[in-house]
Amino acid sequence: xxxxxxxxxxxxxxxxxxxxxxxxxxxxxxxxxxxxxxxxxxxxxxxxxxxxxxxxxxxxxxxxxxxxxxxxxxxxxxxxxxxxxxxxxxxxxxxxxxxxxxxxxxxxxxxxxxxxxxxxxxxxxxxxxxxxxxxxxxxxxxxxxxxxxxxxxxxxxxxxxxxxxxxxxxxxxxxxxxxxxxxxxxxxxxxxxxxxxxxxxxxxxxxxxxxxxxxxxxxxxxxxxxxxxxxxxxxxxxxxxxxxxxxxxxxxxxx
Amino acid sequence: xxxxxxxxxxxxxxxxxxxxxxxxxxxxxxxxxxxxxxxxxxxxxxxxxxxxxxxxxxxxxxxxxxxxxxxxxxxxxxxxxxxxxxxxxxxxxxxxxxxxxxxxxxxxxxxxxxxxxxxxxxxxxxxxxxxxxxxxxxxxxxxxxxxxxxxxxxxxxxxxxxxxxxxxxxxxxxxxxxxxxxxxxxxxxxxxxxxxxxxxxxxxxxxxxxxxxxxxxxxxxxxxxxxxxxxxxxxxxxxxxxxxxxxxxxxxxxxxxxxxxxxxxxxxxxxxxxxxxxxxxxxxxxxxxxxxxxxxxxxxxxxxxxxxxxxxxxxxxxxxxxxxxxxxxxx
Numbered sequence: 343x344x345x346x347x348x349x350x351x352x353x354x355x356x357x358x359x360x361x362x363x364x365x366x367x368x369x370x371x372x373x374x375x376x377x378x379x380x381x382x383x384x385x386x387x388x389x390x391x392x393x394x395x396x397x398x399x400x401x402x403x404x405x406x407x408x409x410x411x412x413x414x415x416x417x418x419x420x421x422x423x424x425x426x427x428x429x430x431x432x433x434x435x436x437x438x439x440x441x442x443x444x445x446x447x448x449x450x451x452x453x454x455x456x457x458x459x460x461x462x463x464x465x466x467x468x469x470x471x472x473x474x475x476x477x478x479x480x481x482x483x484x485x486x487x488x489x490x491x492x493x494x495x496x497x498x499x500x501x502x503x504x505x506x507x508x509x510x511x512x513x514x515x516x517x518x519x520x521x522x523x524x525x526x527x528x529x530x531x532x533x534x535x536x537x538x539x540x541x542x543x544x545x546x547x548x549x550x551x552x553x554x555x556x557x558x559x560x561x562x563x564x565x566x567x568x569x570x571x572x573x574x575x576x577x578x579x580x581x582x583x584x585x586x587x588x589x590x591x592x593x594x595x596x597x
Numbered sequence: 598x599x600x601x602x603x604x605x606x607x608x609x610x611x612x613x614x615x616x617x618x619x620x621x622x623x624x625x626x627x628x629x630x631x632x633x634x635x636x637x638x639x640x641x642x643x644x645x646x647x648x649x650x651x652x653x654x655x656x657x658x659x660x661x662x663x664x665x666x667x668x669x670x671x672x673x674x675x676x677x678x679x680x681x682x683x684x685x686x687x688x689x690x691x692x693x694x695x696x697x698x699x700x701x702x703x704x705x706x707x708x709x710x711x712x713x714x715x716x717x718x719x720x721x722x723x724x725x726x727x728x729x730x731x732x733x734x735x736x737x738x739x740x741x742x743x744x745x746x747x748x749x750x751x752x753x754x755x756x757x758x759x760x761x762x763x764x765x766x767x768x769x770x771x772x773x774x775x776x777x778x779x780x781x782x783x784x785x786x787x788x789x790x791x792x793x794x795x796x797x798x799x800x801x802x803x804x805x806x807x808x809x810x811x812x813x814x815x816x817x818x819x820x821x822x823x824x825x826x827x828x829x830x831x832x833x834x835x836x837x838x839x840x841x842x843x844x845x846x847x848x849x850x851x852x853x854x855x856x857x858x859x860x861x862x863x864x865x866x867x868x869x870x871x872x873x874x875x876x877x878x879x880x881x882x883x884x885x886x887x888x889x890x891x892x893x894x895x896x897x898x899x900x901x902x903x904x905x906x907x908x909x910x911x912x913x914x915x916x917x918x919x920x921x922x923x924x925x926x927x928x
Binding site: 401403422423424427428432433435439440441442443444448451452453455456457458460461462463464465466467468469471474510514 | 774777778780781782783784785786788789792793795796797798799800801802803804810814
């Protein structure tokens with residue numbers, strides 16, 4: 343009972359002194375970060391600030407050179423990628439990374455069965471698993487992809503592909519969602535749709551968003567963290583960040 | 598099942614296949630029946646490779662190794678130890694699976710060209726064993742005198758036609774099993790690995806394990822084909838599992854259409870036919886193989902079956918477009 347209570351009080355994600363070196367380059371340098379359950383957090387910073395690398399560290403693509411990643415009170419620094427996914431960490435990519443030669447529905451289904459034991463079943467057809475197909479249909483309708491479910495992903499517009507990126511991550515029912523510039527390359531109308539959709543998401547999901555678009559960032563998040571050259575620079579509310587002279591200097595360009 | 602009958606082209610194809618494979622064989626000469634048997638065995642082999650090549654995007658250049666291993670098991674057990682069909686069948690496939698379980702640890706980490714090179718090398722190891730382990734395999738003399746089994750049916754398998762129908766049954770079993778496999782959750786995950794392994798990992802798939810299992814399953818079906826090859830041919834030699842043999846299987850898959858099951862089966866049929874047909878005129882079969890390879894890559898990189906599909910789709914959409922513009926003209 344006690345441990346369960348403790349679990350609920352634990353922050354969703356704690357990064358302690360997290361660093362990674364690529365040869366001589368320290369891409370992420372001693373970052374400390376605490377994110378509470380259900381929090382919406384935006385990561386900002388100029389190119390090369392280490393935002394995507396930080397996501398790669400959290401989702402397990404690189405092992406950290408130093409430091410610790412704690413997820414709901416559990417040290418996951420040494421967990422392989424698939425175990426972190428099984429714990430409910432989902433992410434999207436800055437550069438669209440989908441199953442291009444499969445249909446939209448097949449892409450979503452891939453996510454629906456990803457965390458189930460049934461993914462190893464060889465002698466029963468996938469379409470006979472109602473649980474997965476129903477979940478897939480729900481996600482398709484939720485993200486307005488129902489009409490395009492039978493089309494190959496490679497034939498869809500960039501906007502649709504970006505939506506599938508997010509839909510796939512959410513199809514897994516994650517507890518922590520890492521969104522890497524979901525609006526990259528979208529038109530302003532599409533960006534607005536996407537922002538509206540992100541704001542509608544289940545408030546119990548913790549979301550970390552990398553975003554260059556200041557309007558989206560300020561609209562979405564309660565708290566913003568700014569990284570610069572792999573280091574934690576500052577953290578604060580919209581107003582604090584907007585009025586921070588250092589942030590203005592490095593991020594918006596010094597005049 | 599529904600999907601089998603949902604287009605006129607598929608129905609025509611099915612009728613054609615049934616008549617050529619099921620109804621007509623009693624009227625063929627025994628040369629054709631034998632050739633058709635050979636085509637079916639290689640069709641199983643090509644489909645088994647397609648699980649790796651077409652569905653998982655892993656090009657294995659050592660696939661003939663598993664085919665040969667099972668063939669040798671049958672040859673050794675049936676000639677030296679006079680074992681019956683069932684025992685040979687199970688042992689042949691088991692040894693192929695066992696070897697793939699070991700090799701899998703070496704290959705499943707690799708992807709792309711590295712996978713190709715490692716599988717090629719391992720295939721050569723198996724070939725080397727067959728070639729050099731003379732006391733067991735008879736070296737390059739091979740093992741002859743494999744007698745077609747008595748499988749407890751009141752039919753004689755020595756007769757080419759009954760043997761053909763037996764192989765047809767086993768071919769259909771393999772086809773159905775593989776068709777279910779590729780439509781299964783596991784088969785679906787293989788397509789994901791082909792398309793984007795990094796995404797699969799992030800989604801929560803242990804992609805190494807899936808590749809490993811795919812390698813083993815594929816080897817099992819290759820062994821399945823190998824068992825029947827030994828019985829069909831009555832003879833097995835290292836040439837059944839050398840690099841040329843492996844490359845021929847890859848060619849069958851690429852020619853027919855990777856990522857489909859019927860494609861590789863068709864490709865196997867064409868290659869087996871050409872090989873028999875052309876070797877009557879020339880010894881330079883490999884030259885022809887090379888030419889087919891180049892022509893396929895240039896003109897049908899998606900394989901014949903996909904070329905056919907595209908052609909039919911283009912015709913249909915043309916017909917639709919025409920109907921549409923006719924309607925428009927009327928209104």
